[in-house]
Amino acid sequence: MDVQTLTFIFVGTTFALYIGIAIWARAGNTDDFYVAGGGVPPLANGMATAADWMSAASFISMAGIISFVGRDGAVYLMGWTGGYVLLALLLAPYLRKFGKYTVPDFIGDRYYSDIARLVAVVCVLFVSFTYVAGQMRGVGIVFSRFLEVEITTGVLIGMTIVFFYAVLGGMKGITYTQVAQYCVLIFAFLVPAIFISILMTGNPVPQLGFGSTLADGSNIYLLDKLDQLSTELGFAAYTAGNKSTIDVFFITAALMVGTAGLPHVIVRFFTVPKVRDARISAGYALVFIAILYTTAPALASFARVNLINTVSNTEYKLTPSWFKNWENTNLIAWVDKNQDGKIQYFSGKAFSGKPQFLKTRGPEGERQISNTSTANNNELYIDRDIMVLANPEIANLPNWVIALVAAGGLAAALSTAAGLLLVISTSISHDLLKKMFLKNITDRQELFFARVSAAFAIIIAGYFGIHPPGFVAQVVAFAFGLAASSFFPVILMGIFSKRMNREGAISGMITGLAFTAGYIIYFKFIDPSANSAENWWFGISPEGIGTMGMVFNFIVAILVSRVTAPPPDEIKDMVDDIRIPQGAGASYHHLES
Amino acid sequence: MSDSHGPQAKAYWKENIRLVLSLLTIWFVASFGMGILFADILDEFRFFGFKFGFWMAQQGSIFCFVILIFIYVYKMNKLDHKYGVDEDRDHFTPDDTYYENKEPEE
Numbered sequence: 001m002d003v004q005t006l007t008f009i010f011v012g013t014t015f016a017l018y019i020g021i022a023i024w025a026r027a028g029n030t031d032d033f034y035v036a037g038g039g040v041p042p043l044a045n046g047m048a049t050a051a052d053w054m055s056a057a058s059f060i061s062m063a064g065i066i067s068f069v070g071r072d073g074a075v076y077l078m079g080w081t082g083g084y085v086l087l088a089l090l091l092a093p094y095l096r097k098f099g100k101y102t103v104p105d106f107i108g109d110r111y112y113s114d115i116a117r118l119v120a121v122v123c124v125l126f127v128s129f130t131y132v133a134g135q136m137r138g139v140g141i142v143f144s145r146f147l148e149v150e151i152t153t154g155v156l157i158g159m160t161i162v163f164f165y166a167v168l169g170g171m172k173g174i175t176y177t178q179v180a181q182y183c184v185l186i187f188a189f190l191v192p193a194i195f196i197s198i199l200m201t202g203n204p205v206p207q208l209g210f211g212s213t214l215a216d217g218s219n220i221y222l223l224d225k226l227d228q229l230s231t232e233l234g235f236a237a238y239t240a241g242n243k244s245t246i247d248v249f250f251i252t253a254a255l256m257v258g259t260a261g262l263p264h265v266i267v268r269f270f271t272v273p274k275v276r277d278a279r280i281s282a283g284y285a286l287v288f289i290a291i292l293y294t295t296a297p298a299l300a301s302f303a304r305v306n307l308i309n310t311v312s313n314t315e316y317k318l319t320p321s322w323f324k325n326w327e328n329t330n331l332i333a334w335v336d337k338n339q340d341g342k343i344q345y346f347s348g349k350a351f352s353g354k355p356q357f358l359k360t361r362g363p364e365g366e367r368q369i370s371n372t373s374t375a376n377n378n379e380l381y382i383d384r385d386i387m388v389l390a391n392p393e394i395a396n397l398p399n400w401v402i403a404l405v406a407a408g409g410l411a412a413a414l415s416t417a418a419g420l421l422l423v424i425s426t427s428i429s430h431d432l433l434k435k436m437f438l439k440n441i442t443d444r445q446e447l448f449f450a451r452v453s454a455a456f457a458i459i460i461a462g463y464f465g466i467h468p469p470g471f472v473a474q475v476v477a478f479a480f481g482l483a484a485s486s487f488f489p490v491i492l493m494g495i496f497s498k499r500m501n502r503e504g505a506i507s508g509m510i511t512g513l514a515f516t517a518g519y520i521i522y523f524k525f526i527d528p529s530a531n532s533a534e535n536w537w538f539g540i541s542p543e544g545i546g547t548m549g550m551v552f553n554f555i556v557a558i559l560v561s562r563v564t565a566p567p568p569d570e571i572k573d574m575v576d577d578i579r580i581p582q583g584a585g586a587s588y589h590h591l592e593s
Numbered sequence: 594m595s596d597s598h599g600p601q602a603k604a605y606w607k608e609n610i611r612l613v614l615s616l617l618t619i620w621f622v623a624s625f626g627m628g629i630l631f632a633d634i635l636d637e638f639r640f641f642g643f644k645f646g647f648w649m650a651q652q653g654s655i656f657c658f659v660i661l662i663f664i665y666v667y668k669m670n671k672l673d674h675k676y677g678v679d680e681d682r683d684h685f686t687p688d689d690t691y692y693e694n695k696e697p698e699e
Contacts (some may be wrong), residue, residue, distance in 0.1 A: 006646045074650035078624045081655045083619045221642030239647045274680045283662040297651040565694035576597040580678040
């Protein structure tokens with residue numbers, strides 16, 4: 001069967017599965033809708049957290065980025081896993097004991113202030129919308145490439161599916177679809193990785209193949225070969241980095257702390273029955289995440305070797321069909337600078353900016369572009385996002401593997417999108433309406449508002465998916481920077497310091513937020529031309545500045561809290577109470593009544 | 594333990610903090626230390642086909658994170674039990690047979 005038919009079958013089957021689960025797990029009240037009634041078993045929660053966390057960026061983009069940046073890719077690998085240690089040790093058990101629905105709930109209650117709650121809601125909405133736009137774009141890419149439908153149609157289909165299980169099932173529906181989506185995405189990620197690892201190194205475990213010798217009889221270690229190929233073509237050695245140590249340090253820290261502060265991840269730990277379950281499910285979650293995260297760098301190196309071997313100095317006419325397919329989706333472009341009909345692939349940009357395709361074809365049959373060529377000898381543009389999706393084709397794997405990867409990419413994008421949409425709808429119906437503006441609504445009305453806001457959020461997310469704002473890539477740094485510089489310090493101090501008060505928390509959050517946002521906006525939007533190491537403070541890039549924002553948040557919060565009144569006694573009692581696990585079940589006693 | 598403010602609770606919290614700090618030290622050394630700050634020195638050593646610093650940055654640190662969380666879970670469950678703050682004090686569920694074979698630390 002051809003790839004397209006198989007893709008339809010795989011994607012159709014998985015979608016039917018998700019809808020089936022959604023109907024089975026309908027939400028009956030706000031407890032179900034917000035936190036799945038607090039009854040999710042820890043192993044299931046671990047899987048759901050992993051799917052929730054691993055987005056289109058992890059599944060589709062990350063291995064591709066690592067493939068092109070080599071060693072520096074470690075910032076994502078460590079940053080997006082190390083945060084779970086912080087989450088498990090410092091936040092999850094205590095937030096579970098606190099036992100409400102959202103991050104703004106905790107901040108609002110702990111700091112006895114609706115202003116703190118409002119600042120938190122604004123951050124939650126900003127972080128979540130930023131993130132969800134990227135997921136919808138991922139859905140669009142997969143649909144347009146593999147099912148050859150318009151991106152708009154693809155996004156609409158994705159929206160309908162998410163609408164179904166997020167609006168109907170709430171957290172309960174989302175949790176169990178995420179469990180299914182985890183299984184789909186991890187299977188889809190591992191199968192091609194194992195295949196390719198066997199092909200290239202003879203070792204079926206990608207993590208081991210990564211450090212093995214090549215299977216071509218040359219007896220050279222894969223990574224040594226890769227270093228050699230990279231330097232020959234003028235790139236930095238794969239195992240050496242380009243970024244400065246201080247920048248790597250700060251970016252890794254910002255991603256770790258940001259991960260621990262992301263509301264859609266934190267909220268998952270409200271769904272388990274006990275404090276003990278919150279701890280262990282963080283462990284399970286990281287195991288499930290680590291399976292993909294340790295495979296990704298191996299896959300990245302395989303893909304890099306394969307890519308260089310396949311395209312470098314190959315005649316355009318003789319390139320495999322995947323090359324032309326991706327060229328037709330605008331993600332590969334080639335300009336024959338020396339007019340020899342062969343692809344020259346070297347370091348540097350082949351032309352300025354993203355390719356602007358013309359309607360015409362060149363002498364070799366390539367799609368022509370209107371961009372101005374650069375003076376270097378590189379002729380090839382490859383979008384990093386295609387590496388994972390194109391990998392099975394590059395390695396000549398069977399069609400069903402290619403179809404599987406498409407279904408996996410969709411599972412990754414949809415599971416994360418659903419988790420984010422839930423956080424958005426909860427923030428609106430619970431934090432804004434129930435807690436601040438319409439305090440007298442009943443549970444049924446609140447559930448209704450939650451569904452309406454979920455539906456609303458899906459429409460907005462879909463709009464961003466169809467009309468991706470050019471700034472999506474730039475604002476990803478925001479999501480982590482803001483989570484790191486606003487939420488993490490105030491949640492942490494809310495648990496570990498009884499002296500931290502309302503004034504300290506609010507001024508800390510605002511300082512962290514303003515500093516981080518200001519720095520990012522300056523370098524990304526106001527003066528993008530200045531965005532280079534010599535202009536950065538201490539050589540810290542906008543991606544890593546959240547770490548500095550976090551430090552400022554801590555300093556300001558501590559200073560301000562020392563000169564203002566300590567928190568009231570009932571807040572100190574509350575902190576004492578969340579520090580011991582006993583009695584966590586009581587948070588949900590209203591369910592039984 | 595019903596009093597969350599008493600000296601028992603303080604002692605529990607202190608032990609908890611000590612455990613968390615020691616685990617976070619390992620966390621820091623494994624990732625920021627071996628994966629970033631001292632990675633260049635570690636790169637001098639080979640570990641199968643890897644430079645060791647590179648391996649720590651792209652693989653080893655992640656394995657450490659996983660192990661750290663499980664150590665934390667194990668130690669905290671024991672600590673909860675020691676101070677009587679775990680969530681199954683009143684009714685023995687199958688889970689609790691797990692503790693019966695363990696010697697209390699004191």
